Amino acid sequence: DLYSTKLAQTGEVLVCGGSRSFDLPTSLDAVEPTYLGGLVDGYAARLSADLSTVNACTYLGGSLYDQTYFIERDANDFVYVTGQSRDGFPISSGVYANPGSAHFIAKLSSDLGSFEYSTVFGDGTNTVNISPTAFLVDICENVYVSGWGGTTNAFFNPDAGFTNGLPTTADALQSTTDGSDFYFFVLSKNGISNLYSSYFGGNGSSEHVDGGTSRFDPEGVIYQAVCAGCGGSDLFPTTPGAWSESNGSTNCNLGTAKIRFDLSGVRADSDALPSINGCAPFTVDFNNVKIGRAHV
Numbered sequence: 001d002l003y004s005t006k007l008a009q010t011g012e013v014l015v016c017g018g019s020r021s022f023d024l025p026t027s028l029d030a031v032e033p034t035y036l037g038g039l040v041d042g043y044a045a046r047l048s049a050d051l052s053t054v055n056a057c058t059y060l061g062g063s064l065y066d067q068t069y070f071i072e073r074d075a076n077d078f079v080y081v082t083g084q085s086r087d088g089f090p091i092s093s094g095v096y097a098n099p100g101s102a103h104f105i106a107k108l109s110s111d112l113g114s115f116e117y118s119t120v121f122g123d124g125t126n127t128v129n130i131s132p133t134a135f136l137v138d139i140c141e142n143v144y145v146s147g148w149g150g151t152t153n154a155f156f157n158p159d160a161g162f163t164n165g166l167p168t169t170a171d172a173l174q175s176t177t178d179g180s181d182f183y184f185f186v187l188s189k190n191g192i193s194n195l196y197s198s199y200f201g202g203n204g205s206s207e208h209v210d211g212g213t214s215r216f217d218p219e220g221v222i223y224q225a226v227c228a229g230c231g232g233s234d235l236f237p238t239t240p241g242a243w244s245e246s247n248g249s250t251n252c253n254l255g256t257a258k259i260r261f262d263l264s265g266v267r268a269d270s271d272a273l274p275s276i277n278g279c280a281p282f283t284v285d286f287n288n289v290k291i292g293r294a295h296v
Contacts, residue, residue, distance in 0.1 A: 003070070012047060014047075014073060016043060020039075026057045031060065031108065033058065038061075038065055038066070040065060044058055044068055061085050069084070070082050070132060078107055080137050080143060081104075084132075092115065098124050099120065100120075102122050105118070107143075117191040121166075123165035129147075129149045129161050133148060134147075135216075146183070150163055150179050175198070178201070178204055180205070182200040182226070183200075202229075205231070220261040230252040232250045232251060
């Protein structure tokens with residue numbers, strides 16, 4: 001199965017997904033050139049612009065269960081992936097991690113031949129907590145993941161878990177969960193720290209995505225369209241003056257949200273004085289005009 005595509009800087013096409021095939025055309029120097037078995041292995045590949053040639057391909061995972069759900073790249077054409085793994089996905093030295101967890105983020109070389117870093121996040125129990133719904137690498141190489149878990153997910157997949165026990169940061173929008181919520185996670189450049197993590201959902205309702213979508217933009221904004229208020233509930237969080245603060249349905253309805261993550265390093269706005277050109281040595285004073293945690 002193919003789950004995600006992205007255009008590389010070169011015009012090539014990056015793809016990822018999950019496979020039970022033993023004979024994907026992997027590269028000789030791939031991170032993982034052979035299928036390791038189990039239920040399914042993740043994979044990532046780089047295809048020629050006309051899709052006629054596999055320029056690079058690798059399996060990702062171990063001998064149990066692995067899926068690669070999203071693929072991204074940065075301005076230098078490094079490749080990023082996120083997904084689920086119950087095999088103890090490798091954790092690089094010096095990165096933020098929740099060891100034993102079943103959700104991974106990895107940055108690979110452009111030829112898929114080596115890890116720049118890899119790590120895992122989650123509740124530390126090797127349980128699949130969330131189904132990923134959005135993935136982004138921003139202009140500062142911070143990595144964003146959105147996903148959901150809980151009752152609805154577990155109903156269709158007995159091996160899936162709940163959102164309890166996931167890490168949250170001190171500035172989280174919502175630091176508690178009823179076990180069936182959305183979850184946002186932001187990993188800083190080079191995987192060094194948990195820049196931001198939070199729950200989002202109503203206390204007592206099972207928000208999910210089986211219709212709807214999620215998207216990030218490069219300045220740290222997530223746009224969510226989800227199944228909300230199932231069972232006729234009004235518990236999905238709304239803001240004062242919103243178009244509709246109540247469900248209006250006897251079952252699920254469309255819930256939408258726009259959430260801005262005010263993160264250091266995402267964007268900086270400044271004035272420079274003087275604004276004329278000059279030759280070194282030449283002193284310029286920068287004044288930060290961005291409100292929030294961004295800095296020059």
